[in-house]
Amino acid sequence: MRELDAKDRDILGILSKEARIPLKTLAGRIGLSRSATSERVASLENSGVIRGYRADIGQMDKGLICAFLLVTLIRTPSIGILDQLARYPEVRRVSSVSGQLDLIVEIEVPSIDRLNTLRDLIASHGGVEDLTTAIVLRRDIERAVD
Amino acid sequence: MRELDAKDRDILGILSKEARIPLKTLAGRIGLSRSATSERVASLENSGVIRGYRADIGQMDKGLICAFLLVTLIRTPSIGILDQLARYPEVRRVSSVSGQLDLIVEIEVPSIDRLNTLRDLIASHGGVEDLTTAIVLRRDIERAVD
DNA sequence: GGCGCAATCGACGCTTTGCCGGATGCCCCA
DNA sequence: TGGGGCATCCGGCAAAGCGTCGATTGCGCC
Known part of the structure; x- marks a missing residue:
């Protein structure tokens, strides 16, 4: 399968x-038989379009x-920092971004203490020029992929 | 169900x-019978711990x-801005945060044009004092919930 | 026209699921 | 101490789920 049609x-x-x-329900909604739907789903899985559930x-x-x-880095292509971040299980996501910032690191920690520790550990990395912490007080909007 | 034990x-x-x-496979991995596992999963679904698949x-x-x-707001409890953000389907997540910032808005847009449009629309809201855009160049780390 | 490929359909049989009764372990209170 | 009450576990049954098969259809190309 290469092209994804409307039913896919x-x-x-x-x-x-x-x-x-x-x-069966899925088949009904897209207007195909159950077996045809089954084959399409299997194809989407095998071709890697559906990576998992x-x-x-x-x-x-x-x-x-x-x-x-x-995070703002001294020199942008600072490889070492990513390796270090990858070692902390509390790190959920790291995005390289354009603009005045270089990295946006999202973390989930059990306590403020651990947050401070982690923050200090990261801030003390040689490549880090500036680090601002923004604690999430509330998720106002959160949407799944549509 | 309130407390989640190790098996949960x-x-x-x-x-x-x-x-x-x-x-059946799940039951084998956690060391319970299929029906007990079924009940636990159902309970996790009904109690809202599992929100969906x-x-x-x-x-x-x-x-x-x-x-x-x-985003930095003029006055933090600026309700109107959330309603406005909720209207844009490109808005994926909005978090109220502590610190110098007030909101972190994550969006997914099909084009830079649309990004600029959205940015301008949000920036022109009365409650917004400052708005910095950080375009994601690369996802360096991305982890599922563990 | 006729051949071939891709996709669809309905049907068959096996697997998985939801639901039930009964057994087991734990806690609390008389 | 002992006997309900509650939660959790297990195994079995019927129903619904699924993958796979051959036959049919639609479409493009020789």
């Missing part, structure tokens, strides 16, 4: 919100503090 | 990576530009 897109749209929907966990991060670390 | 955590860990694993789409976001908008 429908499948992806539905599965990205309800990954455990019965094949994830449970969306809500409560689990209860008690966890989320924060953004806004 | 195991279930969440496995389902967060392989949401469509057969119940999503297909992880690879190719689909191709061509989409991700960006962070770092």
